[in-house]
Amino acid sequence: MVIDEEKVKDIIVDKVNCEKDELTSDASFQDLGLDSLDSVELIMQMEEEFKIQISDNEAENLKTVGDVINIIKEKTKS
């Protein structure tokens, strides 16, 4: 399955005060002003949207927009 990166970005943009084209792969949650609860909520939304499971350990390593896109790609590969 090819994941819709635009969809991922739409979900993130909805949570932060920036434009979609500012959302580069290396933009970190911290830079985007997302605190710990926001990050948890974001991961939960990705799980629901893409029908995947992200464990707490995996979630801890997700720091940037690119990290999120990559883990979704990986989890939806099969």
Next chain:
Amino acid sequence: MNSRRVVVTGLGVISPLGNSTGEVWTNLLNGKSGISQIRSFDASSYNSRIAGEVKNFNLADFYPPASVGKAKKLDNFVHYAQAASKQAIEEAGLEITEANSARIGISFGTGIGGIKSHTDQVLVFMKKGHKRVTPYFVPAVIGNMAAGFVSIQFKIKGPNASLQTACATGNHSISYGELLIKSNKADVMIVGASESAVQEITLAGFCNMRALSTSYNESPETASRPFDKGRDGFVLAEGAAALVLEDYDHAMKRGATILAELVTVGMSGDANDMVMPCSDGEGAYLSMTNALTQGQVNADEIDYFNFHGTSTPLGDSAESQAVLRLFSNGKDLPHMGSTKSMTGHMIAAASAVEAVISILSIKNNLVPPNINIFDLDESLGLDLNVLNQEPVEKEVKYVLSNSFGFGGHNSSAIFKKI
């Protein structure tokens, strides 16, 4: 400890009668009702289909732009608290700095808290399972978050707490602020209460306990009718109010405009029933006499009694008996009435809003009316000379404001002209 005097230097209000003190005061003097048919959800199948809802409320008017996103995670009771606090702090001209912030505190309560978030997330839990419950569930439902979130917005670092006494929460929150200033634990306290419980689940609960008015769904503005023979329960409402309480010397030193003095808040417990008042008004009487004695004020010095007066058959009767007992020496009764005839019952926020009204009464030398007495319940022993239906112009030096909460929490705040 009692050498410190507590004064009020700022007021703020969000209510069915408007979202500023000026608007609310004008509407009160015009005898306007804030009650209408419920708009925020379909209430057509409920026995009571009316409420005092807050209208034209915009989050962005009361938060800095950077806080709006975070604020949206929380319930309206937090936003109403923020809005009322912002107004009050601005009116007080209070500058909060690194140097003074630890001496400024917050005492802000709610009765029901984030009931909308609570209900919404229970539905998520039931439909999608526990893994889908938002991490914001706890911050959004806990009632102390109004006090917490407001402190974050204004960087207020003094004592911060939240008392919960149902419909008496406002007065108890004011009382806690008074005590902290008098005991020198703070110089300034932002105090008040807020409520956003005009929601389906709370409407169901209040309806099913037969607490609400059900006979006037087609003429909502006449439904809240304290002292009228046809009164049949209270009308649910929402809102918030905040007061800036301040040590008298502190206020004088910074040249603040003093709106009134908070003499004290008298309190008592009914120890009688979960939801019914003592039928003879014993709890209310004890609360008022505590306020008068502790504040060293005589009952006949009070120019206006702002009643709890929720428009329930038993409550208005018990409170009337208690007030009459204060005047059993034959002295003339002062003006009295319930502004809930216009605002409806904002639960926790009611006594905070009524404190604001009491102070505006002192400041403007005007007693607001008690509307909707079509057929006076004469068994209460009060006549229309004291239950003014129109605003009355007179020197208002002392006001006593009562509030009583489910659980038997009684409170009587006395404010004084200064």
